[in-house]
Amino acid sequence: xxxxxxxxxxxxxxxxxxxxxxxxxxxxxxxxxxxxxxxxxxxxxxxxxxxxxxxxxxxxxxxxxxxxxxxxxxxxxxxxxxxxxxxxxxxxxxxxxxxxxxxxxxxxxxx
Amino acid sequence: xxxxxxxxxxxxxxxxxxxxxxxxxxxxxxxxxxxxxxxxxxxxxxxxxxxxxxxxxxxxxxxxxxxxxxxxxxxxxxxxxxxxxxxxxxxxxxxxxxxxxxxxxxxxxxxxxxx
Numbered sequence: 001x002x003x004x005x006x007x008x009x010x011x012x013x014x015x016x017x018x019x020x021x022x023x024x025x026x027x028x029x030x031x032x033x034x035x036x037x038x039x040x041x042x043x044x045x046x047x048x049x050x051x052x053x054x055x056x057x058x059x060x061x062x063x064x065x066x067x068x069x070x071x072x073x074x075x076x077x078x079x080x081x082x083x084x085x086x087x088x089x090x091x092x093x094x095x096x097x098x099x100x101x102x103x104x105x106x107x108x109x110x111x
Numbered sequence: 112x113x114x115x116x117x118x119x120x121x122x123x124x125x126x127x128x129x130x131x132x133x134x135x136x137x138x139x140x141x142x143x144x145x146x147x148x149x150x151x152x153x154x155x156x157x158x159x160x161x162x163x164x165x166x167x168x169x170x171x172x173x174x175x176x177x178x179x180x181x182x183x184x185x186x187x188x189x190x191x192x193x194x195x196x197x198x199x200x201x202x203x204x205x206x207x208x209x210x211x212x213x214x215x216x217x218x219x220x221x222x223x224x225x226x
Binding site for chain 1: 115144151152153154155156159166167202204212214215216217218219220
């Protein structure tokens with residue numbers, strides 16, 4: 001029973017263009033949403049988050065959008081840089097305080 | 112601030128052997144987590160501690176996995192006996208809030224290979 005899904009295992013984008021990573025969830029009781037970035041042989045690093053009372057949060061080149069009616073979360077990276085190449089995980093807090101991760105999307109930014 | 116420390120970085124064992132992982136969280140972080148990440152999947156929570164008490168261990172295979180956090184600081188996760196399907200990266204994380212929605216800070220993990 002996968003409550004959090006990242007349907008694209010991989011994404012390739014040209015440097016300078018926009019990267020859009022998507023995440024869908026099934027339970028409307030999730031109340032806080034995060035994105036993590038993971039380089040090989042390292043642990044996940046927190047990137048950006050959004051509360052369920054908002055629909056957008058921006059931090060430099062990174063913007064997270066939340067569409068509660070569609071149960072959809074997305075991360076936009078503009079402009080994409082080669083150093084952004086990594087695996088990106090969405091992670092959602094349920095009301096019990098448990099953080100549940102998606103399967104990850106591997107982003108490759110080509111120079 | 113110093114990050115979450117984990118050791119060892121890599122471990123190779125044969126099935127039915129035992130193994131232990133160690134974690135030292137960020138200083139002052141009351142909450143500590145152990146996650147299992149199988150290749151191609153997202154991290155899955157095994158156990159969550161608040162100080163030295165267990166908050167959630169619903170997904171910990173208790174017949175073979177055990178974890179403790181004595182004195183509310185360092186933690187160890189043990190597998191005995193190991194199975195092939197235990198091959199994964201074991202991630203430790205910590206956070207400063209017990210019921211908040213703060214981001215978790217992860218260590219670099221221990222990659223376990225069971226042959």
